[in-house]
Every structure is written in structure tokens, then in C-alpha cells.
Amino acid sequence: MRFSPLLDELIKSLQVLPGVGPKSAQRMAFALLERQRAGGRKLAHVLEQSLDRIGHCRQCRTFTEEEICPICANPKRALGGQLCIVESPADVVAIEQTGQFQGRYFVLMGHLSPLDGVGPEELGLDRLADWLAAEQFEELILATNPTVEGEATAYFIADIARSHGVRVSRIAHGVPIGGELELVDGNTLSHSLMGRKAFAD
Amino acid sequence: MRFSPLLDELIKSLQVLPGVGPKSAQRMAFALLERQRAGGRKLAHVLEQSLDRIGHCRQCRTFTEEEICPICANPKRALGGQLCIVESPADVVAIEQTGQFQGRYFVLMGHLSPLDGVGPEELGLDRLADWLAAEQFEELILATNPTVEGEATAYFIADIARSHGVRVSRIAHGVPIGGELELVDGNTLSHSLMGRKAFAD
Numbered sequence: 090m091r092f093s094p095l096l097d098e099l100i101k102s103l104q105v106l107p108g109v110g111p112k113s114a115q116r117m118a119f120a121l122l123e124r125q126r127a128g129g130r131k132l133a134h135v136l137e138q139s140l141d142r143i144g145h146c147r148q149c150r151t152f153t154e155e156e157i158c159p160i161c162a163n164p165k166r167a168l169g170g171q172l173c174i175v176e177s178p179a180d181v182v183a184i185e186q187t188g189q190f191q192g193r194y195f196v197l198m199g200h201l202s203p204l205d206g207v208g209p210e211e212l213g214l215d216r217l218a219d220w221l222a223a224e225q226f227e228e229l230i231l232a233t234n235p236t237v238e239g240e241a242t243a244y245f246i247a248d249i250a251r252s253h254g255v256r257v258s259r260i261a262h263g264v265p266i267g268g269e270l271e272l273v274d275g276n277t278l279s280h281s282l283m284g285r286k287a288f289a290d
Numbered sequence: 291m292r293f294s295p296l297l298d299e300l301i302k303s304l305q306v307l308p309g310v311g312p313k314s315a316q317r318m319a320f321a322l323l324e325r326q327r328a329g330g331r332k333l334a335h336v337l338e339q340s341l342d343r344i345g346h347c348r349q350c351r352t353f354t355e356e357e358i359c360p361i362c363a364n365p366k367r368a369l370g371g372q373l374c375i376v377e378s379p380a381d382v383v384a385i386e387q388t389g390q391f392q393g394r395y396f397v398l399m400g401h402l403s404p405l406d407g408v409g410p411e412e413l414g415l416d417r418l419a420d421w422l423a424a425e426q427f428e429e430l431i432l433a434t435n436p437t438v439e440g441e442a443t444a445y446f447i448a449d450i451a452r453s454h455g456v457r458v459s460r461i462a463h464g465v466p467i468g469g470e471l472e473l474v475d476g477n478t479l480s481h482s483l484m485g486r487k488a489f490a491d
């Protein structure tokens with residue numbers, strides 16, 4: 090015990106947050122107690138409410154406290170017939186921030202990982218298949234991560250989509266805009282070469 | 291609104307934590323919802339309890355949920371008659387971790403800062419004077435920060451201590467152990483020169 094028991098417990102509990110070790114947890118605990126008591130109380134309340142009420146969208150599986158998330162509930166998002174497959178709700182945010190996509194999402198909440206017991210069922214792929222059967226999509230965009238698992242998951246889902254007659258695309262991978270070739274890893278550079286397009290394109 | 295309202299509120303509430311901006315708050319919210327629901331619930335509960343119950347030690351002003359903190363309550367800490375003045379509870383932790391100090395502390399919870407309305411009363415200096423009057427200390431060690439405000443606060447408290455006939459010392463400032471002279475700022479180097487000791491000391 091370094092402090093009083095309750096303060097020790099607070100410092101320990103704060104370490105459940107990603108990227109927060111003993112040192113920053115201590116700094117957080119002191120800051121809350123010293124000058125953020127109202128904000129801290131609000132955080133405790135909102136956190137409890139969130140854990141009680143936030144679940145997954147019944148249609149796209151992203152986080153929401155409603156039955157259906159705001160994106161799925163927006164009829165305009167269905168107009169183009171595009172469905173974008175991502176691994177996590179954070180990916181939805183990243184894509185929304187580009188302002189380049191007006192369709193809907195399906196959030197896997199992970200990727201295929203047999204060793205960790207994550208199979209098609211855990212990713213909700215049966216529900217995705219039902220959705221593809223119930224609604225005629227124009228295009229399914231695979232935006233899983235460019236990792237071994239993300240690629241394997243993309244291939245698996247591409248098969249499902251094709252069996253429903255839906256056109257499938259994969260987001261482009263390559264040298265980041267503004268990036269320098271010599272600083273990019275070989276794997277990315279290979280992708281960049283293989284994915285080359287005619288210059289006038 | 292980028293997510294559902296409650297999720298937006300959670301991300302906003304998390305930003306009350308020091309060093310947590312919108313991006314890391316989002317990452318924290320998702321991590322809690324995805325795989326730390328039990329830990330998050332625990333955090334909400336402990337945080338609420340802490341804000342309700344943790345106040346200041348009646349004697350030394352550090353954080354504790356008791357009337358008197360464990361250090362003040364330990365009769366062994368009174369034996370040497372040493373009292374160390376620090377600005378914050380985090381400083382108590384830092385000094386305790388050195389294992390070099392067996393006395394008691396008085397925590398100012400800040401430093402003199404007239405422009406911010408922080409005077410002797412806010413730092414509990416009347417209570418410190420009462421303590422110095424009630425108990426005969428051997429030594430009062432000033433461990434406020436080596437900043438303009440910390441120095442001014444140290445001078446002010448030194449006067450109080452001397453008026454009670456208590457010997458006063460200030461922790462040494464200088465080149466950090468393992469530090470390189472050329473990397474230390476000039477002010478620290480000046481302190482280090484002025485605070486020099488005979489080599490055989």
C-alpha cells in the first residue's frame with residue numbers, strides 16, 4: 090500500500106484504460122481529486138450508463154445505445170447501394186472523416202483468427218449473409234486492415250458476397266500520400282507496385 | 291454528433307483526464323466497450339467512491355479517505371522529528387520511493403501564487419504554524435519545487451519555522467545524477483555551482 094486503500098484502488102482501476110500505466114494513473118487520480126471533482130463525477134456516471142446501455146447496432150454491429158445506429162437509420166445512406174466492411178467502429182470514424190463515402194457499413198468487431206476462437210460466427214457473417222440476401226447491394230467494399238488476418242477475412246467475405254451476386258472491391262494499399270518510397274516497408278511497396286494503374290487513369 | 295449521443299458523451303467525459311485528447315478518449319471508450327466492460331464498471335464505481343470519500347489528512351493535508359493518513363498515523367515517522375514540506379501528494383510518493391526519508395510531511399496542495407488567489411491560508415500555513423507550535427520538530431525540510439513560486443513559498447515557510455525555533459533546510463538542486471553538464475540549463479548549473487561542497491565532504 091502506497092497511499093490510503095481507496096486511492097490505491099482508484100490508481101489501479103484507472104489502469105484498465107489503454108495506454109495508462111501506474112505513473113499516468115497516479116497523475117490522473119491526483120488531477121481528478123485536486124481539480125476535476127465535478128468532471129470526475131460526470132465521468133463515473135456516464136461510464137456506468139454507457140456500459141449499461143451501449144450495445145451493437147442490430148444491422149451493422151457498430152456501437153450504439155439505440156436498436157439501429159444513426160448511419161443505418163439514415164435512408165440517404167442506402168441510396169448508392171454500397172456496403173463497406175470494416176474491422177472496428179474506429180474504422181467507421183476514420184472513413185466517415187474522409188467524407189468520401191456515403192453508403193453503409195458492416196462492422197466485424199475483429200477479424201478471422203481461428204487460434205483465438207474467432208470464426209465467421211463471431212464476426213456476424215451469418216447476419217451479413219442474411220443482409221446481402223434481403224437487400225440488393227451494388228457494391229461491397231472490403232476495408233479490413235492490410236494484415237494477414239485482415240486479408241484472409243476479406244477473401245472469406247468476398248466469397249460470401251459473390252455467392253449473392255454482389256460486386257466486390259478492396260480499398261487500395263500503397264505508399265501513403267506524402268510518404269517517401271525509401272521509408273515505406275517492402276511489403277507496402279510490393280502492394281503499391283502490384284496495384285499500379287495506367288498513368289492517364 | 292459523430293456516434294450515438296451517449297458514446298459521444300463518454301468520449302467527451304474521458305477528456306477530463308489529464309493528457310487525454312479526443313483521439314485517445316475515443317480509443318479508451320472503444321477499448322472499454324469492446325473488451326473491458328467489467329474493468330470499466332469497476333472504474334466507474336471506484337471513481338465515484340473516491341470522489342465521495344477521499345479528502346485531505348487532517349494533519350498533513352495529503353489525500354486520504356481517513357481522518358489521518360497512514361504516514362501521520364505511524365508513530366515511527368514522528369521519531370526523528372523531521373517534517374518535509376512538499377507542494378503535492380505526488381511529491382510525497384516521489385520522496386517515499388527514495389526510501390531516504392523516515393519523517394512526516396506537510397502537503398501544501400500548491401504554492402504561493404497571489405495572482406491566482408493562492409495565499410498562506412489556501413496552503414494551510416496557519417495549520418502548519420499551529421503544528422509547529424504544538425510539537426517540537428528537529429528539522430523542517432523545504433522540498434517545494436525549484437521554480438520561482440516554489441522558492442518564494444520556501445522562503446515564506448522558512449520564516450514561519452524560524453519563528454518557532456525550528457531548524458530549516460532546503461533540498462539540494464543541481465546537475466541530475468547521470469546527467470551531462472552541457473545538457474543542463476544554465477539556471478540549474480548556477481544552483482549546482484553555488485551549492486558546491488568541499489570534495490572530501
Ligand SMILES: [Zn+2]
Pocket residue numbers: 146147148149150151157158159160161162
Ligand atoms: Zn448500424
Ligand SMILES: [Zn+2]
Pocket residue numbers: 347348349350351352358359360361362363
Ligand atoms: Zn497525514
